[in-house]
Structure formats: structure tokens, C-alpha cells
Amino acid sequence: KVTLYQYDVCPFCNKVKAYLDYRGIPYDVVEVNPLTKSEIKFSKEYRKVPIVMVDDEQLNDSAHIIATLDERLGKIAPPGFIGGKAMTEKEEKWAKWVDAWFVHVITPNIYRTWAEAFKSFDYITERGKFGWVERQSVRLSGAVSMYLISQNVLKKRHGIEDERLELYKALEDWMENGVGGAAFCGGDVPNVADISVFGVLRAVKTFETFDDALANVKSVEGWYRRMEKEVGEATRTDGIAN
Template identity: 40%
Template sequence: MMEAGASAPTSEPSRGPGAAWVPHFVPSSCKVRAFLDFHALPYQVVEVNPVLRAEIKFSSYRKVPILLAQEGDSLQQLNDSSVIISALKTYLVSGQPLEDIITYYPPMKAMNDQGKEVTEFCNKYWLMLDEKEAQRMYGGKEARTEEMKWRQWADDWLVHLISPNVYRTPAEALASFDYIVREGKFGAVEGAMAKYLGAAAMYLISKRLKSRHHLQDDVREDLYEAADKWVAAVGKNRPFMGGQEPNLADLAVYGVLRVMEGLEAFDDLMQHTRIQPWYLRVEKAIAEAPQ
């Protein structure tokens, strides 16, 4: 697999579809990366400038991540992180053609809470498996329902806590964009523009997000409560929500939180909640994934 913008992906038919996705420092993209890493699917990263976004001009769909998958002679574009994960997992389990699988997740136009038209995707938390495949993967309906519930929770709640926390103050916003620019390997002028304009914009946006999602005055408290809620849902009798190995909900929550690594918000989260043991277990499981 390869992670890219408009460049052509490599093809590795023995390992599944080739792939491309962007960018690195977005929670939804980190979800996809966690999935790809755990399943040992090779890929290449192409970063997207958070201000100019020129790297995705090839796509009429303007949100990230975007995944390009090469299957035989055809190139498939997958949009939306949860659709990408569900479609690829369906492919890995069932072996159905990816071209067919994509049709099970049709886009539809909807109005969000602000009255803005957005693109949503049907069935995005559902794996398109037959009864035997589903039984082999989940063992029962309860496990499947639980996985879907918490994948949606990661998208509907947890992801909205990230920006208000990493851009909580002007200093944190600048530190976050300094890290993004440094790790993203932008050019000097492009990087400076991304750092200062991006930090200023995201600091202001984070305040709007705080109000929109009715977060507490100290947004860290919402982050801590969410982390402890997740740990309670996993429980004490299993290392992961998926049992002995991470399931798609584990990977989604881990991926969303992973985007904060290296930042003050992440250090605070590890220090003030009970999530670190679970987080380190997922990290270890991904690192030890069979190649």
C-alpha cells in the first residue's frame, strides 16, 4: 500500500489493495493509520498543508483522510475514515472485490446542526460480512454491536475533544503547529505560513468548537471523563474491547488519541486518567503485528 495524494499507488495484490491517504496530523487520519499498522498493510504518507490543502486538489471530496486503493488495473478512492476502515476490513475478511464493497457505503447529502450541507455515508460502521464470516470475527451479536457503538462514540464525541484541548491556549496552539510543521517536513515559507496562520485559526476555531459541543470551562475535564468512560467500558477482565486483541473500536479510540502524542494535552491525559495501561497495550499490539 501507499499513502499519497494524487500520485499513483503501488500494487501489492498478495497483501490486499494498494492504498493512499492523507494527512498525518488529523484524528480521523490517525484512526486509519492505526488500522493499517495493526493489519501490517504498507503505505506511504503524503502530508497535506493544513492551510493551503493543495495536495488534495485532485479530489472533489475535500475532507481528509482520502485513501486511494489499487485493485488490479483499477484505482478506487475511499473517503471518510470509518468507511475506509470498514471497507478494508470487509475486504480482508471476506475477499470480496473492493470495487463492490465500496458500493455498500453510498454517500448522501445531509444538513448538519449548523444548517450546512455535508456528505454522510450509509452503513459506515457495519462490516459487509455473511453470517459465517461475522460469527468467526465476532463470536456473537453483542460484540459486533459493542464495537459499532464505540466506533461511533469515537467519531461523535471523542474526536471533538481533540482540537479544544490541543489548541486550548495560544501557547498550546503554537506548540501544536510547530510540531505539525516540523514533523510534516514543510518548506520554510510554507511551514511558517502553516505554523502561524494555522495556530491562530485553530485557536479561534477551538473556542467555537468548545461552545458548539457544550464543553466545560476546562476542556481537559471532558477529555479526562471520556478517557475514563472508555476504560470502564473495556473493563478489568479483558485487555482490549476486542478481547485478546484490539478490535476496530480499540483502534479507533487509540487512533484519535494518538494524534496528541508529543503535546501537552497528551501528557496530561496519561497523567490524570486510567487510560495509559490500555493505550500502551494497543501500542504494543500494533508494534508486534505480524508482517
């Protein structure tokens, strides 16, 4: 039994969801209230998401979760099949790039304006199982805090001036140097880096960020649509699409 504790548009959580979907692993989803975090009160020391419970075992951190599951299930694409050591090194490089840079570019894009911040929390609270009062509290405080954090903390921390421009640059880098001339970063089949980038991008598919990205980086859409087919339908047990 696999249970994912998440925030719905959290880039790190969406990496894990894309991996679980690709591997065809059924999983329960628990939406965590970002204000109280009461849903993860069982985790005394680690207070971030995603958290995955595999039966009674707790796995923390998206990279560790994916690496652990990949080791137990057998790697997505055996190194010998997709090019050996060089391809494995490429996969590791770009998987680390997702965590070190791409997620930090995506986040201020989600909360770029007040309107986008409120729209994102409308989406989050509609999909989460919150009561009316809790929903309004999360929507208001979440949107305000994430807008301010994105604009005043995250952009400065990562040296981002124009978040949209940095997003386009990141996607151009991914398509030119990560995917290259192949169908995927993994060659003929997706690897963990492909699935991670896809998951982060899929997290914003209902937002202006996604439409702007596809409109301004033309090469991304073909890869993204191929990934949609490879990843397939969501395997979460509540029947909600990712």
C-alpha cells in the same frame, strides 16, 4: 499501492494510520497543506482528509475507509471469536462514539492555549515536507485559526466548558464501559473501536494533552501500552514513526 492524504495530528487521519499499522499494510503518506490543499486537488468534490487511494480507487472518510478495508481484508477479529453479535454491537457503538464525541473532545485540547496551538503546528510542519516560507505560513495561520476555531466554535458546538475535564470523563467512560474489565474492548484482542481510540490518543502523544490524560486517568495507560504492542511499528513507507 496505498496512499494516505492527511494532516499529521488530525484525529480522523490517525484512526486510519493505526488501522493500517495494525493490519501491517505499507502505505505512502502525503501531508496536505491545510491552507491550499493543493495535494488533494484531484478530489474535486470531497475536500477533507483523510483520503486513501488504493491504486486508482479513492476512499473518503475515516469510518468508511476502515470499514471498506476491513471488509476486503477480513475483519480484525471474527465475531464468533470475540463473542458474537453482542460484541459486534458493542464494537459498533464505541466506534461511533469515537467519531461522534471523542474526536471533538480531543481537538480543543490540542489547541487549548496559544502555546499548545503553536507547538502542535511546529510538530506538523516539522514532519511535513514544506518549504521554509510555506512552513512559516502554515505554522502561523494554522495555529491562530485552530486556536480560535477550537475556543469559539468547537467548544460551543459540543457544549464543552473545560476541555481537559471532558477529556478525562471521556477516557473514564471508555475504560469503564468500553474496555470494562477486559484487556481490550474486543476482549482478548483489539477491535476497530480499540484501534480508533488508540489512534486518536496516539495523535497527541507528544503534547501536554497526552501526559495530562495519563496522569489523571490512571487506568488508561495499561490499555494504551497493550495497544502499542498490538499495533506495532508504523508501516508507512517513509520510515517516520506515528
